[in-house]
Amino acid sequence: xxxxxxxxxxxxxxxxxxxxxxxxxxxxxxxxxxxxxxxxxxxxxxxxxxxxxxxxxxxxxxxxxxxxxxxxxxxxxxxxxxxxxxxxxxxxxxxxxxxxxxxxxxxxxxxxxxxxxxxxxxxxxxxxxxxxxxxxxxxxxxxxxxxxxxxxxxxxxxxxxxxxxxxxxxxxxxxxxxxxxxxxxxxxxxxxxxxxxxxxxxxxxxxxxxxxxxxxxxxxxxxxxx
Numbered sequence: 001x002x003x004x005x006x007x008x009x010x011x012x013x014x015x016x017x018x019x020x021x022x023x024x025x026x027x028x029x030x031x032x033x034x035x036x037x038x039x040x041x042x043x044x045x046x047x048x049x050x051x052x053x054x055x056x057x058x059x060x061x062x063x064x065x066x067x068x069x070x071x072x073x074x075x076x077x078x079x080x081x082x083x084x085x086x087x088x089x090x091x092x093x094x095x096x097x098x099x100x101x102x103x104x105x106x107x108x109x110x111x112x113x114x115x116x117x118x119x120x121x122x123x124x125x126x127x128x129x130x131x132x133x134x135x136x137x138x139x140x141x142x143x144x145x146x147x148x149x150x151x152x153x154x155x156x157x158x159x160x161x162x163x164x165x166x167x168x169x170x171x172x173x174x175x176x177x178x179x180x181x182x183x184x185x186x187x188x189x190x191x192x193x194x195x196x197x198x199x200x201x202x203x204x205x206x207x208x209x210x211x212x213x214x215x216x217x218x219x220x221x222x223x224x225x226x
Contacts, residue, residue, distance in 0.1 A: 050205055050206065051205070051209075051211065054203055054205050054211050055211060057162060057203060058201060058203050058211060058213040059213065061139070061161060061162060061201060061203075061213075062199060062201060062213050062215050064141075064161075065101075065125060065199060066197075066199065066215055066217040068103060068105045068123050069086075069101070069103055069105070069197050069217050069219065070217050070218070070219060070220065071105040071106040072086050072103050072104065072105050072193050072219050072221060072222075073085075073104050073105060073106055073120050073221060074189070074190060074192055074193045074221040074222065084104065084184055084189065084192045084193065085102065085103065085104040085122065085184055085185070086101070086102070086103045086104070086182055086184045086192070086193055086194070087101070087102045087103075087182065087183050087184065087185070088100070088101045088102075088170055088172055088181050088182040088183075088197075089101070089181060090170070090180035090181040091127075093127070093129070093137060093167075094135075096166065096167035096202075097167050097168065097169040098127040098137055098165070098167060098168055099127070099168050099169055099170040100124070100125060100126045100127060101124070101125050101170055102122065102123070102124040102125075103122075103123055103124075104120050104121070104122050104123075105120070105121055105123055106120060106121075120145075121143055121144065121145055122143070122144045122145070123141065123142070123143050124141070124142045124143075124158075125139065125140070125141055125161075125168075126139075126140055126142070126158075127139055127140075127165065127168060128140065130163050130164075132163075133163075133164070133204075135166065135204070136163065136164050136165065136166065136204050137165040137166070137167075137168075138160055138162070138163045138165070139160070139161045139162045139163075139165045139168065140158040140159060140160050140161065141158060141159050141161050142155065142156070142157075142158040142159070143155065143156065144156075162203065164203050164204045164205070165201070165202070165203060165204075166202040166203060166204045166210050167200070167201070167202040168199075168200070168201055168202075169198075169199070169200040169201075170197060170198065170199055170200075171197070171198040172194035172196075172197055172198075173194055173195050173196040173197070173198070174191075174194055174195065175195050178198065179194075182194055193219050193221060193222035194219060194222060195218065195219060195222045195223070196216055196217065196218050196219065197216065197217050197219065198214070198215075198216045199213075199214065199215055199216070199217070200212070200213070200214045201213040201214070
């Protein structure tokens with residue numbers, strides 16, 4: 001008796017072209033989904049780090065400005081006389097404020113002499129247009145010793161603190177109202193300094209994103225205690 005086994009010719013032929021194309025299509029869909037998820041994670045990480053860096057930058061700028069404004073000088077000591085100077089200029093750049101301020105301070109550069117007080121320093125913060133990014137401004141800081149004001153000795157060049165400033169709004173409280181500008185040279189002593197200063201800073205980031213910062217600082221020497 002002879003037993004014949006009939007085999008299907010397709011049994012050992014592997015996948016058909018249609019099955020292979022279907023498998024590749026499914027694999028491609030999975031890879032696209034994985035790539036999209038990875039891209040979203042990377043974008044979220046980069047965006048989060050950029051916001052963190054911007055937050056650190058804004059806080060550092062506010063800390064530096066407020067520290068030097070807090071050290072504004074106004075004392076009745078006749079020898080040597082204090083150089084009472086705080087000039088705040090309210091100005092606009094388009095539709096946003098880009099204010100500037102100059103102050104004679106004992107806290108310039110956050111340094112102290114061995115005796116606890118350093119010489120008075122004239123510190124200025126000013127704003128100029130950023131030529132590379134529309135709508136952004138460059139914040140610079142300049143410093144000069146008050147001992148050299150009557151001489152022709154030039155001070156050091158200004159230092160760029162930030163090139164992504166969107167707006168800088170500084171207001172001055174005289175005890176009754178908030179003012180947009182201040183000029184200590186036009187006021188009699190001992191009222192040449194404001195009681196408080198308000199600072200609102202807006203910094204820009206890539207993609208049109210911005211971050212707001214705001215604080216208020218009291219000026220201890222605005223109140224005569226001597």
